Amino acid sequence: MKYNLLTEPLITADMAKSGRTVLSLPAIFAALIRDEIADFPALRPHQAQAWHCFLAQLGALALHRAEQNIPPHTMQEWETLLRGLTSDFPNDAPWHLVGADADKPAFLQPPEPVGIVYTGRAETPDTIDMLIGQKNHDVKEKLYQESRPEDWIFALISKQTGDGFNGAGNYGIARMNGGSSSRFSMGLCPLADKTSAPTPGARLTHDITLLLSTRASQLSDMAALDFPERGGKTLLWLTPWPLEERQGLCLNTLDIWFIEICRRIRLHGEGDRLIAKTGTSKAPRVDAKTQKGVVGDPWAPVNVKDRKSLTLGPSKLDYHHICDWLFGGNWQAPAMIRKADMSDTNQNWALIIQALGRGNCKTYGYHERTLVLPRQSAARLITDAQALHTLSQDLIKDIGELKKILGHAIAIAAIDGRSTSPDKDKYAAAKPWQDGLDLMADRHFFPALWDMLPAYLHKDYAAQDEAKHRFFRRLIKEAQTLLNTAIETVSAAQFHLRARSRAERVFRARIGKHFDWYFSNDNKEANDAAA
Incomplete structure (x- = not known):
């Protein structure tokens, strides 16, 4: 042996x-x-x-x-x-x-x-x-x-x-x-x-x-x-x-x-x-x-x-x-x-x-x-590391902002829509949905980064923005889906209507402020969803 x-x-x-x-x-x-x-x-x-x-x-x-x-x-x-x-x-x-x-x-x-x-x-x-x-x-x-x-x-x-x-x-x-x-x-x-x-x-x-x-x-x-x-x-x-x-x-x-x-x-x-x-x-x-x-x-x-x-x-x-x-x-x-x-x-x-x-x-x-x-x-990865760092940090910053927007809307739902300024401890209810959004971002992050890089290097900023917008259109749509699910879970049944109305209003307002291109006239999908 x-x-x-x-x-x-x-x-x-x-x-x-x-x-x-x-x-x-x-x-x-x-x-x-x-x-x-x-x-x-x-x-x-x-x-x-x-x-x-x-x-x-x-x-x-x-x-x-x-x-x-x-x-x-x-x-x-x-x-x-x-x-x-x-x-x-x-x-x-x-x-x-x-x-x-x-x-x-x-x-x-x-x-x-x-x-x-x-x-x-x-x-x-x-x-x-x-x-x-x-x-x-x-x-x-x-x-x-x-x-x-x-x-x-x-x-x-x-x-x-x-x-x-x-x-x-x-x-x-x-x-x-x-x-x-x-x-x-x-x-x-x-x-x-x-x-x-x-x-x-x-x-x-x-x-x-x-x-x-x-x-x-x-x-x-x-x-x-x-x-x-x-x-x-x-x-x-x-x-x-x-x-x-x-x-x-x-x-x-x-x-x-x-x-x-x-x-x-x-x-x-x-x-x-x-x-x-x-x-x-x-x-x-x-x-x-x-x-x-x-x-x-x-x-x-x-x-x-x-x-x-x-x-x-x-x-x-x-x-x-x-x-x-x-x-x-x-x-x-x-x-x-x-x-x-x-x-x-x-x-x-x-x-x-x-x-x-x-x-x-x-x-x-x-x-x-x-x-x-x-x-x-x-x-x-080596020759353009600084460019990739700049682009990735830009994406990471905006993903973080979208998670905050989703968290704010879900926290409003968690208090049944009684206020649009919930206490900080109410934001804990949003974490599972924020984590879900982060997983979605993780799945599509690097393909979006590779799409943006050539345009960035050639200073074609319109093409760079379009690549970035494709990524965030998908991510914002996912955030909307997660918000709809969360509202049904974290708010009392008798207050679903009020919770939904106020949570969605704040969600759309903050999306429109930070992602000001999202509800523009040429983004038909987003406008249809908002309607």
Whole structure:
């Protein structure tokens, strides 16, 4: 019971044309580069980010070691490349899920140090994963009573490359800002056309190729950390981890794309199943605390002022935050965006954002969002960031005003229309409908932004206004619908008529004042609705 990832088919894949199959790790790489894989059905949603980054780093490391720049298309070539990273272990020990020899590494598992006492035991792979449930109310623990090797593979990758601090002796990864932070991922994927979805193969091929073609500039960006051009440690589970070691590995001994491990874990066979034993450490595996996560992670935005990597926390991937991260001026875009070649103006792109929200001994859920970037829009994320910032702030300001108008009207309804100046505490009744309006704005925000940008750049202000008005016509109409629903809910039945009359009157008056174009003669739809 070794489960060699290089030679055994262990990972289930849904092929785009031929259905479900099980593949070895080299076969996975080859099929992805050929863009033949549609999905990995055993991969849990929160593991997707770690899986992609792991494959991209591993593929880039293997190709760099072999002095190659083009990802191959065959399983045999990938098997040779991956073995090249572990040439000191001719029996493939670092690729065995279960290590036969305690003094040898196993997959994402360092050699067992002499005298280690394992303090933890996990009988299911989700028990070692990085999710932290609140009294088992979130994602349930111990669901995988009849787990397969691939479940352990995905859990190990998620844990070892993405976990934070979880109590004494349980340190987190170097690629996050502090133990209660999270690893944030933001990158691009080329699309076949504007309506197609990003595929895991297209994304992996793009990221591996980009990593290799921009390695020199990545090293230059992180020159202060003195990453070596060649010879740095790549797979950190290959290196012994002494039991009493109180100083982690120095960054200047590692390759810039190093694949880390953060915990002592060792898988064993018990009968016909696998179990994991876990131990603690005296220090983090990598000595990088002072770097605040800024260690050359190519998918991580970096705070310009504080020099720290982005942490999601309880925040959402909404238009407010995305605009700040991309072109607010507070964050440096990750290398996978800054260094991407977006010169082909006929290419559509997808911006993919992934992160597990984390806090102090808790997780806030996994978040993923894909934004389609029409032709030329991707390059403009960098070249026209200031213009996008100006336009986005204008939209955000007016969305905020519309939410206030809706809130005022609903607060009037909540007091049955007795006054048009309700007390502040009555505005709380409007929040669910304001949140609904914000969700609608979020859904259409970025398409409106892309529509406005060319006109803004060409100083065609009439076209810019028309693009903006299209967005707000839809949003104001939605606000009217929400107001109608809210009136029926928050006002007493016997006062519906008065509540509706006064709430709608104030709503229309404030809309006409702030959005003075909305009730103009050429806006027939709005005038018909008002009538």
